[in-house]
Amino acid sequence: METPIEARKHCLCRCTLSVGSTDVVACSVHGLRHPVTAALHIILGHRQAVDVCSISCEGRQLRFAFSAMFGFGGRTLALAGTHRWMPPSQRRDFALLKTLASLKPEACEFSFVPSSGRSDSQWQTRRGLYLSVSVMSIPCLCSVAPRGLAPFTRLNNNSMALIATANTSRSEFIKHLKRYGSPSNQFNFSFVETHAVRAVRLRPCLWSGCPDDTSESEGSDIRSAPVISAEGTHPWNIDGELLDVPGEVLIRVHPGLLMLFGADMEEAEEPLLKCSCI
């Protein structure tokens, strides 16, 4: 009988995905999207607890998810949604190219609590123009990112990856995106910032920027300030599903909330994957 690791080597994952749907969960947990591998994990009793993000707005719980992308990932998904008549793979490429062609940064403010921090009073704040802000509770392995969209987080270490890409030129941004599929470090750019975090809150701002009168202290009430973006929409890509939230979004990690059958891919050999990420 094949072990799951051997099965990973021998099976090719064939995902035919519509834009936005992702198999990063199956890929991160099983190494690939394959029912045989999943069945083997169940037979062998491999269990893996998985961190989950809770996504809320103004105290209202909106979703539980593994990844939340604001900016590029959200805009691409929103654009793809308006071209449903295209075949899925064509739609995905079209949406990617079109979003890249009209690449625009989002004015936003976000704060985060580093995983090493002890309490919620340690919020750190950034404010400015960002092409993309992503939060992921699992590494999100997929074909265009065989090491994962967020290689520095783990399935279950009570931590999320925060990846913030500040405004830069289109060519530099494309260089950064291409690195996901190459052996070079995709985060080694002056405009990319990454943190291991427990919580993130993000709100879009007016194009002219966020008000400056907000202090960085926990007491400031920036959360309830009304905000209208020049763009009018605030698409989030939540595990491949579109969610438009004009207000502040709060994302928190819930350690090991889900128990899945599988094993963390960090010990496994590099899987052979063909899944889509955006």
Ligand SMILES: *[C@@H]1O[C@H](CO)[C@@H](O)[C@H](O)[C@H]1NC(C)=O
């Ligand atoms: C989770 O793992 C990543 C990668 O090893 C590390 O950077 C991060 O600090 C870890 N988080 C915690 C809470 O240990």
Ligand SMILES: *[C@@H]1O[C@H](CO)[C@@H](O)[C@H](O)[C@H]1NC(C)=O
């Ligand atoms: C974003 O950066 C590019 C390249 O540096 C620049 O040309 C563009 O004006 C910037 N966008 C905004 C809105 O500042």
Ligand SMILES: *[C@@H]1O[C@H](CO)[C@@H](O)[C@H](O)[C@H]1NC(C)=O
């Ligand atoms: C990061 O990039 C700089 C130049 O762009 C290079 O000199 C350096 O070796 C890189 N570091 C890593 C860890 O890849």
